[in-house]
Amino acid sequence: MLRYCSTSHFKLLSVCVLIGACSAQRPTQYRGIDQLGRFEFRGPAPGMMGVIIGAPHGGTVSGLAELARHISDRTGAGLAIARCFKSKSISVAQPVVWSNNTYQPISVAPAKRRSVFREFKQILHQIANGDIDLYVELRSRPASHGVHDIQVVSSGFTIEEAKIIKQSYVAASYRFGAAKTIHNLPLSIDLIDKMSWDGSGIRHHGVLMIAEKGLSLRIPERFLAGQNLSVYSEVLAAWLEDITRLVHESRRGAIRIEVKVMDLGRFDSIPSRAERAGVVIGAPHGSHDEYTAEIVKQLAFETGLGAVIARGFTPTEADGWRINVNRPSEKTFLAPEIEIHSPRSEGVYQTFKNLVFDAAGGDLCLYFDVHQYGRGESIQIATVGITAKQALRIKKNYQRIRDSHLQAGPETSAVELMIEPVDDVEIGAWPAKANGILGLAGKTLHIELPLHSALGTAKSREVYTTILAELLKQTARELTNDDEL
Numbered sequence: 413m414l415r416y417c418s419t420s421h422f423k424l425l426s427v428c429v430l431i432g433a434c435s436a437q438r439p440t441q442y443r444g445i446d447q448l449g450r451f452e453f454r455g456p457a458p459g460m461m462g463v464i465i466g467a468p469h470g471g472t473v474s475g476l477a478e479l480a481r482h483i484s485d486r487t488g489a490g491l492a493i494a495r496c497f498k499s500k501s502i503s504v505a506q507p508v509v510w511s512n513n514t515y516q517p518i519s520v521a522p523a524k525r526r527s528v529f530r531e532f533k534q535i536l537h538q539i540a541n542g543d544i545d546l547y548v549e550l551r552s553r554p555a556s557h558g559v560h561d562i563q564v565v566s567s568g569f570t571i572e573e574a575k576i577i578k579q580s581y582v583a584a585s586y587r588f589g590a591a592k593t594i595h596n597l598p599l600s601i602d603l604i605d606k607m608s609w610d611g612s613g614i615r616h617h618g619v620l621m622i623a624e625k626g627l628s629l630r631i632p633e634r635f636l637a638g639q640n641l642s643v644y645s646e647v648l649a650a651w652l653e654d655i656t657r658l659v660h661e662s663r664r665g666a667i668r669i670e671v672k673v674m675d676l677g678r679f680d681s682i683p684s685r686a687e688r689a690g691v692v693i694g695a696p697h698g699s700h701d702e703y704t705a706e707i708v709k710q711l712a713f714e715t716g717l718g719a720v721i722a723r724g725f726t727p728t729e730a731d732g733w734r735i736n737v738n739r740p741s742e743k744t745f746l747a748p749e750i751e752i753h754s755p756r757s758e759g760v761y762q763t764f765k766n767l768v769f770d771a772a773g774g775d776l777c778l779y780f781d782v783h784q785y786g787r788g789e790s791i792q793i794a795t796v797g798i799t800a801k802q803a804l805r806i807k808k809n810y811q812r813i814r815d816s817h818l819q820a821g822p823e824t825s826a827v828e829l830m831i832e833p834v835d836d837v838e839i840g841a842w843p844a845k846a847n848g849i850l851g852l853a854g855k856t857l858h859i860e861l862p863l864h865s866a867l868g869t870a871k872s873r874e875v876y877t878t879i880l881a882e883l884l885k886q887t888a889r890e891l892t893n894d895d896e897l
Contacts, residue, residue, distance in 0.1 A: 438455055438456075440453070443531075443535065448496065449494060449495055449497035450494075450495050450496065451493065451535055452477075452493040452495065453490070453493070453535050453539055456490035456540075457488030457489075460490070460656065461541065463540075463546045463547075463548075464539055464544060464547050464548070465489045465490070465491055465548050466480065466493070466550065466619070467479070467493045467494065467550045468492075468494045468497075468549065468551070468619070469497075469552065470494055471494070471496050471499075472498040472499060475633075475636025475637050476550055476636060478645075479636060482645040483645065483649045487653055489656075490539040492535055494532065501526070502525060502527060502528055503526060503527040504527075504528055504529065505549065505628075506527070506529055506614050506619065507530070507728055507729075509617055510728045529619075532619070533619075536622065536623075543624065544623040545623070545659055546627075546655065546656060547625075547627075548626070548627045548628075549619060549620075549629065550631065551629060551631070552630065552631055552632075553630045553633065560632055561597065561632075562598070562599045562600070562630065562631050563607045564600065564601040564602065564628065565607075565609065565610070565615055565627070566602055566603055567623070567625065567626040568625035568671050569603065570667050571710075573658060573668070574601045574602075578601055578604065580658075587647075587650065588646045597631075597635055606870075616699035616726075617724070617726070617729070621673075621678055621723060621724055622673060622678075623673075624659075625671070631644075667682070667683060669682055670683075676724055677723055677725040677760070679721065679767055680709075680721045681718075681720050681770065681771055682709065682718060685717075686716030686717070688716060689774060690772050690774070690777035691718070691780075691888045692717065692776065692780070693720075693779075693780045693782060694738065694764075694779065694780065694782065695707070695708035695719070695720070695721040696736070696737035696764060696781065696783075696849070697722065697737065697783060697784075698721045698723040699723045699725070699726050700726045701782075701783050703861075704782050704783060705722075707861075707873070707877050708721050710881070711884060715884050717884070717888065718771035722737045727744070732744055736751065737761060738764065738849045738850070739848025739849065740761040741754075741757050741843065751843060764849065765852070776852060776853040777854045777855065777892055778891055779849065779850070779853035781844070781856065783839075783859065783860045783861065784861045784867060785863065786864060788838060788862055789827065789828075790827060790862060790865075791827055791829045791862065792831075792838055792860040793829065793831040793832065793858065794837055794845070794850075794860075795832045795833065795857055795858070796845055796851060797856060798833070798855055798857070800834050803834045803835075807834065807835075809886055810883050813879050813882045817875055818875070824871060827862065827866045844858065861876070861880075
């Protein structure tokens with residue numbers, strides 16, 4: 413018999429059933445949300461605590477729910493399937509994203525709801541019984557898109573780990589004979605491959621924000637039926653077991669991202685690959701400043717320097733306010749010129765500051781603060797502790813590095829660099845200088861990257877990330893007199 417009850421937020425339908433020998437001790441529950449759709453979920457088996465396989469569109473595309481359930485059965489991972497929401501244009505894996513410039517009240521009326529992310533997040537934490545160590549999400553890609561690989565958006569993994577994840581998938585495919593028996597299905601992952609899907613919504617505001625490590629897979633629909641589904645169910649189950657070991661087992665000498673998940677966002681701290689103390693790269697507005705989280709992760713890889721990346725803390729998570737992160741204040745776009753201090757902005761700033769100093773290994777000699785802005789065309793650098801002679805040297809180094817790279821790719825436009833104190837810059841970063849992280853380092857470069865020139869296309873982002881990596885590495889060497897950098 414089914415028994416119904418209700419809570420203050422949504423109707424609850426909970427029923428326990430036994431499914432398969434591997435999950436006989438893991439009861440499955442169902443939860444309906446305002447007659448809009450329902451969730452099917454169960455907890456993980458012992459040994460897989462904190463690991464969840466999810467299908468937020470499980471009731472829309474045939475095969476997704478079956479694939480997720482099979483992987484859960486075989487591995488013991490927790491399971492979360494959403495049904496019916498997508499057909500009503502209701503988001504599951506991410507909240508309604510606030511505009512930067514307008515007030516967007518979110519309706520609580522069931523018929524007008526646009527997201528059930530809040531309830532989905534509660535269910536995921538319930539399944540994990542606390543922190544979510546690893547969340548792997550299954551989505552589909554229509555055949556009409558013309559893409560014939562699994563595309564993976566990741567969170568919480570290093571570039572080195574992304575290579576291991578891809579190699580593990582290839583090994584699992586070979587082990588189960590996938591390439592020999594049916595159509596071969598390659599895998600691309602965002603940290604090391606070019607992809608047609610960026611997944612920015614779930615990475616910067618949604619489900620990949622709340623799990624310490626996360627992977628969201630888009631699988632071509634033709635692999636979700638028949639023999640394809642049968643074989644790749646085994647491949648992905650074996651692959652998930654390998655990834656779980658990667659997450660849970662510490663490897664000697666391996667670079668791992670330390671993740672701190674907070675109520676309104678998260679921090680990813682990357683240790684220096686070169687064991688270089690005193691120099692850190694930061695992305696305090698990794699979600700709000702488009703592309704900067706990914707750029708700083710790449711800069712950390714190419715320079716070997718430590719980095720701290722913040723995601724979240726935007727009006728989407730903070731009820732219309734942006735928490736500034738690199739200083740203890742917040743503001744709303746209804747009055748962007750006014751910043752207020754609050755206990756939550758102080759707590760976020762203190763966490764960010766502590767992580768930056770931890771990444772520095774003690775004294776913070778040199779700090780790079782990376783941002784993006786949309787009004788101008790030049791790279792603008794506000795500074796603290798930099799002389800005119802040092803600034804001029806940085807500017808000349810930039811021009812030389814830029815021109816060298818643009819000779820090989822003339823289709824990318826030349827972006828100028830303006831730097832204090834030799835140039836007047838539009839964005840002086842005065843609040844963060846006076847009352848934030850910029851005033852705590854011996855020397856600081858606050859870097860604003862122009863959205864419509866240096867970051868305007870995927871190609872220009874790639875080129876200018878490489879240019880910036882060389883500039884930061886040389887600047888760190890010269891300003892700290894370290895010949896090993």
